[in-house]
Amino acid sequence: MLASTLRQRRHNLKQKIDFPAILWSGGARSRNFPNTYPFRASSHFLYFAGLPLENAAIRLDDGKLELYWDEPPEESTLWHGEQSDRDEIAAQIGADAAYPLPELSDRPRDAATIAVQDATTYQQQINTLNRSLSSPHESEGRDLTLIKAIICLRLTHDRHALSELQKAANVSVEAHQAGMRKAKIAKTEAEVRGAMESAIIANNMTCSYNSIVTVRGEVLHNERYDNPVEAGDLILADVGAETPLGWAADITRTFPATGKFSPTQRDIYDVVLAAQKRCIDRVKPGVEYRDIHLLAALTIAEGLVDLGILRGTPSELVDRDAHALFFPHGIGHLLGLDVHDMEDLGDLAGYEAGRQRSDRFGLGYLRLDRTLRSQMLVTIEPGFYQVPALLQRAQKQDKYKKIVNWERLAKFADTRGIRIEDDVLVTESGCEILTEKLPKVAEHIEELVMGNG
């Protein structure tokens, strides 16, 4: 199945470009010698080569696939065991031919490529092609044409990809369930994280990004895990798995450490959940993702007006970016081989041709601005955060100081950060939630944490 999937992918590429392309996988990165980080192949390579081969390249030309890869030296058997040889790998991925890596230098140098992230391989790319090579988002000519063609392919997922993405989603669901079960007895964030990542490791997957597991959910990319977990804390867990072939999931849940939301936490939670549900209900082909973001903004504004935290008409509040005081990021992003899929290409993948990032506070962090199409996979992840730096600044600004009922807001001090995130596949008739099995209704989460779930 892998070989036929890859054949179809390069056939699709052939429809879009009439010149050869070479994609490199990259090499393992040194951590502290001789330790390396676990190898992760470049996603563009993985899309067409299927397997995470180290220090490999593929040449795609007219629908044909050539593999360039050096077999490990014989003495490496002692250290790494018997490994597949080049011909076995070539057969597995349906390559039309396979050669040692150095032979790549003998091929015509007219191929397009995409610069990889690691410097050693980047230098190899330059040497092999004998020309300079821009960062992907600054590419020109054939390289840019190749990038646009690959974006077009990777924007929507084929059956093989969807099967991998569903596996990643399932294991991520398991990880979150383990985290919720652990929460009630955990003394630190690290213990909750340990339970979650254990489920991912036990399924022979890796984390698709550095986990966020924190009682300080208002720090959006918090990568520390040393806070104690105390009664009354909300734990925000943003953790996802990646399959061995590189396909990612991305889930966030927020749950009460000791099993019960406080009334204020629950009020805010219900606002975020309402926003998430309305957004997911809106997902279908033809809809603008930007409008889904604005729907989340509106729903949050409405909810905060109802709770007496914001003053005014919800739609006007959104126009003034007041929602962004509490929901300062975008509603989500593309998901695929990368957890922020194809963001190595700058906004070329996330933004439809001719569109660019807004400089509005309430829109500038939107990572995706495209018309949704069937088989696109996106995250839907509204949130509510009390970021001290943001709110302190707003309190001094004419524009915001009267919009927020600061006294009322103070009553919600136990609600630092909430985010609810699922992976949503656009289907022909609407959408399908790959991460649907994980509870997000407050009562169901409470049951799971309390051990009755």
Add this chain to the structure above:
Amino acid sequence: MLASTLRQRRHNLKQKIDFPAILWSGGARSRNFPNTYPFRASSHFLYFAGLPLENAAIRLDDGKLELYWDEPPEESTLWHGEQSDRDEIAAQIGADAAYPLPELSDRPRDAATIAVQDATTYQQQINTLNRSLSSPHESEGRDLTLIKAIICLRLTHDRHALSELQKAANVSVEAHQAGMRKAKIAKTEAEVRGAMESAIIANNMTCSYNSIVTVRGEVLHNERYDNPVEAGDLILADVGAETPLGWAADITRTFPATGKFSPTQRDIYDVVLAAQKRCIDRVKPGVEYRDIHLLAALTIAEGLVDLGILRGTPSELVDRDAHALFFPHGIGHLLGLDVHDMEDLGDLAGYEAGRQRSDRFGLGYLRLDRTLRSQMLVTIEPGFYQVPALLQRAQKQDKYKKIVNWERLAKFADTRGIRIEDDVLVTESGCEILTEKLPKVAEHIEELVMGNG
């Protein structure tokens, strides 16, 4: 305590070099953009700077410490939360002065340095010093003098280091206990690994190297975890923790998945354990580490003769490298900030001046050939492996084919790989085992796996 430890370390350095040195921490490595691997600072930097600061440099001159580091931009508070500013960090590490990173370029360019592993920072080093920069093991002049001075310091551990190393050892012990408890119900290697790494993560530590958790222990650096665990399998687990400040532990245990060694497994296990115990008993100042390796070789040869697997006189078998058919690696290595401490410096740290690697099969993989001194930390890790490639070759070689009783060996087919590894600190009067709390006597391991431990 950190500041005074660091002061002492640079005072010690001052005794050895009379010129300035600059050490860089390195930057986070891209995994798949915008994902990065968890940041790990360069060990030489960590030794003198104490904290894992990203994209930082320190200048050491005449016992003084200058920190060069850019504070994160204000807007990063939204994503990463409040962080310590430069002056707070400087106070914490007892720096004499602290500056933005670009000011490093204004300092005299006469400093020595050690090349870091990541290419971006390496380029910064070259630009700042305005000269070429060799790989550490090919350094010359002041750089080499600096390297030798740092080796001399890092070879033995101060109290702060020992306290960190003990913490790493304790958490690693916990991880191994969790693995043994999991083994009996685990269906795959990955599940055992999940339980082990969970204990490390839960203690807010990282893995000090990529874990080996395998029923194919004969593959020395096996980093796959997808084999099923079946009755009769031995699980070889080589897993260690690293503290947030970068200090490592390194433990291997081999245990029966279902709780009971078979008689053949136990026979071999007892041979390896006897070798390990004799080696540890020998550890004290003034002893040659190479002799400890040879003692392990001899003990294994004796054991295999007793079991009828090898034929001949043990000491002659060792002279002919016959032990290396089953114990092809060295008895261990230095342990400190790196799990193979200072191996970024080639053999400069591991081999005493004037010594070099042997080309003998039974000695060539020895990573450490020094006279032991008080406060050195080494691993002691003998093993027994049936590596098909090695044994098939030996069976055809005149040198070995009659030494091995191949028929007898075939009866031990259920014993693919065994290694027992502890972290042993040389003390003034002998040694101390940092990882002593983890059982290694067969019965005690069986009890732990069976759930009575």
